[in-house]
Structures are given as structure tokens and as C-alpha cells.
Amino acid sequence: MKRSQFKRKMDRLAGRYFFLFCVAILRIMPEGLVYHFSRAIGRFGFFAARKHRRLTINNLTKAFKNEKSPQEIKKTALECFCQISWGAAETARLALDKKVHQKLINNVRIEGAEHLDQALSKKKGAICVSAHFGNFAIMTTRLALEGYPFTLVMRFADDPVVTELWQEVMKNIGIKVISARPRRKAVVESLRWLRDGKPLCLHSDQNKTDGVYVNFFGRPAGTVEGPARLHLRTGAPLLCAFIIRTSRTKHKIVITPQLDIKLTGDEQKDVHNITKAFTAEIEKIVRRYPEQWWWVHHRWKGAERLKQKSSDAATAAKKK
Numbered sequence: 001m002k003r004s005q006f007k008r009k010m011d012r013l014a015g016r017y018f019f020l021f022c023v024a025i026l027r028i029m030p031e032g033l034v035y036h037f038s039r040a041i042g043r044f045g046f047f048a049a050r051k052h053r054r055l056t057i058n059n060l061t062k063a064f065k066n067e068k069s070p071q072e073i074k075k076t077a078l079e080c081f082c083q084i085s086w087g088a089a090e091t092a093r094l095a096l097d098k099k100v101h102q103k104l105i106n107n108v109r110i111e112g113a114e115h116l117d118q119a120l121s122k123k124k125g126a127i128c129v130s131a132h133f134g135n136f137a138i139m140t141t142r143l144a145l146e147g148y149p150f151t152l153v154m155r156f157a158d159d160p161v162v163t164e165l166w167q168e169v170m171k172n173i174g175i176k177v178i179s180a181r182p183r184r185k186a187v188v189e190s191l192r193w194l195r196d197g198k199p200l201c202l203h204s205d206q207n208k209t210d211g212v213y214v215n216f217f218g219r220p221a222g223t224v225e226g227p228a229r230l231h232l233r234t235g236a237p238l239l240c241a242f243i244i245r246t247s248r249t250k251h252k253i254v255i256t257p258q259l260d261i262k263l264t265g266d267e268q269k270d271v272h273n274i275t276k277a278f279t280a281e282i283e284k285i286v287r288r289y290p291e292q293w294w295w296v297h298h299r300w301k302g303a304e305r306l307k308q309k310s311s312d313a314a315t316a317a318k319k320k
């Protein structure tokens with residue numbers, strides 16, 4: 001086994017057992033301590049996970065280089081780690097609460113539901129693009145409690161133990177999921193859901209090296225084309241929704257109007273224009289609340305790889 005493969009395996013094992021440790025603690029911890037515990041875990045992660053800390057700071061620096069000082073960047077990066085850990089802890093604790101649905105109704109308000117009503121009135125379902133933003137895990141359940149039968153297309157963790165635990169959490173809360181893998185099955189189930197006139201949620205803010213390249217914070221980013229292709233195939237209205245944390249336990253779901261995209265009849269251009277439109281909506285919300293997005297993800301990895309390949313090819317050509 002190569003050293004890099006061994007290191008990845010050990011990192012994955014460490015992550016698994018750290019996750020299991022945190023879940024075990026959360027099961028027995030008094031409610032009043034959960035928030036402070038999650039913040040401590042977030043701070044520990046920020047200082048211990050050197051690779052992800054550097055990536056987060058680098059991403060933020062490139063996105064806000066002319067808007068934020070290095071001190072502000074570091075503060076936002078730390079808060080990002082804390083928001084992620086608090087969201088995970090909050091979701092896990094909700095899964096243990098018998099009154100979880102009432103808590104969600106009390107703590108999560110909805111703005112823009114009329115846009116979703118308008119989209120669903122066309123009887124073609126609705127494609128709702130979202131992001132790994134705020135406590136995104138609870139958004140579709142809250143909308144379902146309001147009478148919108150959402151399901152979420154989601155890629156589970158590579159670690160089967162972590163996936164099984166997380167699936168149990170989601171089941172207890174009432175989160176309905178279509179697994180993003182295998183892809184063909186996910187597409188078939190998504191099409192069926194839309195053709196039944198129901199809303200489908202897709203998180204479309206992470207890197208896809210062989211995806212559609214559109215600007216995100218002024219830099220090309222490989223983006224999933226799924227929402228665009230589903231829209232073109234079914235005619236289902238396309239809109240965005242995000243859940244924003246407004247206080248320690250309160251949230252607000254914001255639903256945008258349907259995206260107004262003029263189709264050209266050229267499938268490649270239409271996929272690009274649709275992807276560009278929803279990515280712009282994601283950027284708007286991230287700019288407003290940067291600490292609530294997953295800057296720990298290597299969003300621009302695909303573009304950097306393609307740039308490196310192009311550079312290597314040019315160097316090789318010069319040597320010939």
C-alpha cells in the first residue's frame with residue numbers, strides 16, 4: 001500500500017471513531033451543554049485538521065481578498081468549523097427528541113412559500129436547488145411538515161459505519177432521501193418523483209471535475225449539471241431554497257422565485273445557462289452569510305486540475 005493510500009485510510013478511520021465518540025457523548029449530554037460542546041469540537045477541528053484549515057482559509061482569501069482582512073478571514077474560517085459542528089450536533093440531538101417535528105415547526109420559519117406553491121401548481125413537480133449551507137439537513141423535513149412532500153438527493157459518506165449512523169439520524173427526523181449513487185438509479189427515482197408532481201431538492205454547490213464550468217466568486221468551478229438536465233427533460237420549474245441560522249436554535253428557510261432562464265434550444269448552452277443562474281443564487285446567499293457555508297470543501301479543485309493538466313501539456317509540447 002502506498003504511503004498516501006495508507007494515510008487516507010488512517011484519516012478515514014480516525015474520522016470514523018471521532019464521529020462515533022461525538023455521537024456517544026451527545027446521547028447522554030444534557031441539552032444545555034450541547035451547543036458549547038459542539039463549539040469546542042469545532043474549535044478543536046479547526047486547529048487539529050491542518051489540511052482543511054488551510055483549504056478553508058485559502059478559499060476564503062481568494063473569494064474575499066479585496067473585502068476582508070486576514071484577521072477577518074481567519075475569524076470566518078473558525079466560525080465555519082463551529083457552524084458545521086453545531087449543525088451536526090443539533091441534528092443528532094433532534095433525532096433523539098420525541099417532539100422533533102414540533103420543535104422544527106417552532107424553530108424554523110419559512111419565507112417565500114408562495115413561490116413553491118406557484119411552481120407546484122404546474123403539476124410537473126419542482127426542482128429546488130440548495131447548498132451545504134446552514135443546517136441544511138433539516139430543511140426538507142421542515143418543508144414536508146408544511147405540506148410539501150420533499151425528498152433530498154444526497155451522496156452518503158464513503159465510510160459505511162458513518163453512513164449507517166447518519167441514515168438512522170435522518171430516519172428519526174423524517175428526512176426522505178434518494179441516494180446519489182448509483183447514478184442511474186438516482187436519475188430514475190428523481191424523474192419518477194418529479195413526474196408525480198412532487199418537489200425534489202438537490203445540493204448543487206460542490207465540485208464536479210467533469211461537470212459544467214461556471215463562475216463562483218469570480219473563479220471557474222466544476223458544477224453538477226443534474227438540476228439543468230432534469231429541468232430540460234421534465235419541464236419542472238427550477239428555484240432555490242436555503243436555510244439560514246438566525247440564532248442559536250432559530251432558522252429561516254428562504255425560497256426564491258422561479259429562475260427566469262430563456263432557453264435557446266441548444267442543449268449545451270441551456271445546461272450552461274441554467275447552471276450559471278442557480279450558481280449565482282448560491283453565491284448571493286454565501287456572500288451574505290459566509291460563515292454558514294462549507295468552505296472546507298475544495299470547490300475549485302476541478303478547475304485547478306484542468307489548469308495543471310493544460311500547463312503540463314504545454315510544457316511537454318515545448319520539450320518536443
